[in-house]
Amino acid sequence: MEAESTMPLSIPFLLPMIQRVPIVLPSFLTNPPNKDLDLPKDLTDLLWYTLAWAVLRAVLSRLVFQPLAEHLVPPTGGASSKRAATKASVSGIPIEVVEPHSSSSSVSPSATTLESRVRRNSTYSEKKHEYGATSGEYPSSKPRHPVDDRTKFMLSAWKFITYGVSTAIGLWIMFTEDWMLDPPKYWEIFHPGGGGHMTQLDKLYYKVGFSAYLYHSLAIYWEPRQKDFLVMCAHHVFTLALIFLSYVVPFYRVGCAILFLHDMSDPFMELAKMALYAGKTKLADGLFASFAFVFIATRNYIFPFYVIRGIFVDCYSLEATATRAFGPIAVRDVCVFCLCALEVFHIYWASLILKMAKRAVMDKGVSDDTRNED
Numbered sequence: 083m084e085a086e087s088t089m090p091l092s093i094p095f096l097l098p099m100i101q102r103v104p105i106v107l108p109s110f111l112t113n114p115p116n117k118d119l120d121l122p123k124d125l126t127d128l129l130w131y132t133l134a135w136a137v138l139r140a141v142l143s144r145l146v147f148q149p150l151a152e153h154l155v156p157p158t159g160g161a162s163s164k165r166a167a168t169k170a171s172v173s174g175i176p177i178e179v180v181e182p183h184s185s186s187s188s189v190s191p192s193a194t195t196l197e198s199r200v201r202r203n204s205t206y207s208e209k210k211h212e213y214g215a216t217s218g219e220y221p222s223s224k225p226r227h228p229v230d231d232r233t234k235f236m237l238s239a240w241k242f243i244t245y246g247v248s249t250a251i252g253l254w255i256m257f258t259e260d261w262m263l264d265p266p267k268y269w270e271i272f273h274p275g276g277g278g279h280m281t282q283l284d285k286l287y288y289k290v291g292f293s294a295y296l297y298h299s300l301a302i303y304w305e306p307r308q309k310d311f312l313v314m315c316a317h318h319v320f321t322l323a324l325i326f327l328s329y330v331v332p333f334y335r336v337g338c339a340i341l342f343l344h345d346m347s348d349p350f351m352e353l354a355k356m357a358l359y360a361g362k363t364k365l366a367d368g369l370f371a372s373f374a375f376v377f378i379a380t381r382n383y384i385f386p387f388y389v390i391r392g393i394f395v396d397c398y399s400l401e402a403t404a405t406r407a408f409g410p411i412a413v414r415d416v417c418v419f420c421l422c423a424l425e426v427f428h429i430y431w432a433s434l435i436l437k438m439a440k441r442a443v444m445d446k447g448v449s450d451d452t453r454n455e456d
Contacts, residue, residue, distance in 0.1 A: 114330040115405055118280035124289075131293030139240055139297075147239045151232040154360040229306045231359040237305060238359070242352035244294045245345045251287045252342030258283070261335055262342070265392040268335040272402040280334050288334065291341045292325045310431075317427050320420040331405050331413045336389065336397075340421070343385050347377040367442065374435050381428040390421050 114121070252262075259281070261267035271278040299318040308314070321344070328337030354369035397403050397414055407413045 111330065116280065116330055116332040116334070118285075118332070119330070124285060127289050128292050128296070131289045132296045135244065135293055135297040138243075139301075142240065142243065143236060147236040148232075150239065151235040151359075155232045155235045156361060157230070157232070233306065235356055235359040238352040238355040242349055242356065244298070245348035245352065248287075248291050248294060248341065248345040249349055251283070251290060252338065252345065255283060255287060255338055256342070262339060265336075265339075265388055266396055268333075268339065268392070269396045269400055269403065271332055271335070272400045278335075280332065284334055284338060287338055287341065288325065288329050291345070292322065292329070295321050295325065310434075313427055313430060317424065320423050324417055324420045324424075327407075327413055327417055333403075333414070333417065336393065340385070340389060343380045343389070347373055347380055350376060370438070370442065374439055377435060378432055381425075382432050385428065386425050390418070390425065393418060393421070 119125070256262040261270075261278075295318055299315070299322065302311070302314060302318070324340065325337060328334055328340075350369050350373035354366050354373055357363075357369055358366040393414070403412075403414055405413045407416050
């Protein structure tokens with residue numbers, strides 16, 4: 083009797099009400115224009131690949147990244163000797179300012195700069211430990227613990243794997259298919275009688291890329307937080323929207339090109355940080371220079387002047403690409419908005435890269451990622 087009295091509040095009672103709620107999905111979702119998709123498998127694979135990234139990270143962190151970090155990266159934060167402090171100062175602990183050496187000093191410039199880094203780093207670390215503040219100068223209402231270099235090394239190693247795998251697949255497509263370096267061919271499938279199909283390699287690239295960004299979008303909330311946290315969150319949202327829309331609407335060729343341009347600079351950045359945390363400063367300098375060049379060339383030159391411009395020139399001239407998203411708004415309009423938003427983020431990150439480059443020239447070596455708050 084008691085069970086019957088609670089029945090009106092149960093799920094079966096609410097189901098008829100829920101079923102009467104109108105849920106209208108855009109036609110490009112209910113009937114995707116990309117006829118090369120094997121539904122629902124090609125969509126559910128996106129989630130399975132995301133889970134696979136999570137499992138792979140757990141395995142690699144335990145069996146590879148942690149032992150490698152313990153072997154290559156000196157322990158930081160508890161060193162009492164000058165030698166240990168010197169190692170810590172060059173292995174990637176944030177150094178906000180390096181005092182300029184005096185030209186009249188009898189000590190060599192390199193030794194003076196190194197001692198200045200150690201002294202500044204020691205004061206910086208002590209203040210952080212005392213206040214629990216991210217700036218090292220003022221108390222914070224939310225105490226934070228500094229993230230050691232081994233943890234940063236493991237995080238960079240993981241990101242190197244994800245971006246490295248994506249870049250490798252992009253290179254594979256570039257060398258096996260003839261359209262990657264020819265922007266007008268991105269749209270030939272929309273021409274009357276146009277050929278071309280989404281190959282299994284293209285699908286693999288999309289599944290790997292989408293699932294990697296989806297996993298990063300979730301993992302970013304428990305990873306060490308950086309100063310560009312909100313920008314990164316927005317970047318991932320726009321990126322996921324672009325990948326998904328170009329997947330269900332057959333914009334996959336330009337989508338593959340965009341994914342390739344976005345990921346190819348990141349392995350250099352993660353390798354540079356890994357080298358820095360391991361104390362290999364000269365290697366870190368070379369890798370950072372490579373990263374800066376590739377990032378600015380791909381994201382601030384090729385991306386806006388070839389990809390975005392090519393969409394306005396080639397895509398908008400084809401009526402077949404005007405698949406509607408919501409009312410009069412076409413899917414390509416949403417994609418262009420997301421692409422322009424991404425380029426704004428690229429300009430912001432390029433400014434950070436140039437600041438790091440300026441600091442590297444003045445300090446005769448790169449310091450830690452300027453986005454790290456700890």
